[in-house]
Amino acid sequence: xxRNHPESPWKYIGLIGSIGLELFFLIIAGAYVGRxxxxxxxxxxxxxxxxxxxxxxxxxxxxxxxxxxLMKKL
Numbered sequence: 001x002x003r004n005h006p007e008s009p010w011k012y013i014g015l016i017g018s019i020g021l022e023l024f025f026l027i028i029a030g031a032y033v034g035r036x037x038x039x040x041x042x043x044x045x046x047x048x049x050x051x052x053x054x055x056x057x058x059x060x061x062x063x064x065x066x067x068x069x070l071m072k073k074l
Contacts, residue, residue: 019066023059030055 034051038044 003055005048015066015070018065023056026059026062027034027052030058 030051030053031048032051034047034049034054037047037051041047
């Protein structure tokens with residue numbers, strides 16, 4: 001059922017902030033894990049790059065699920 005009054009813009013600002021934080025923390029976590037793996041296996045940029053791109057991919061997937069859940073509620 002649709003409402004007659006528009007929704008608060010703060011809801012969408014919060015959504016954008018949430019997605020940004022998801023991306024940020026997953027990329028940072030991927031970089032951290034990749035760096036630790038590089039130190040352990042002595043493969044300097046390899047696991048760092050894999051971790052960054054893996055975190056980015058995870059962040060995009062997480063953001064897509066978040067947006068998908070929001071669209072179901074509309």
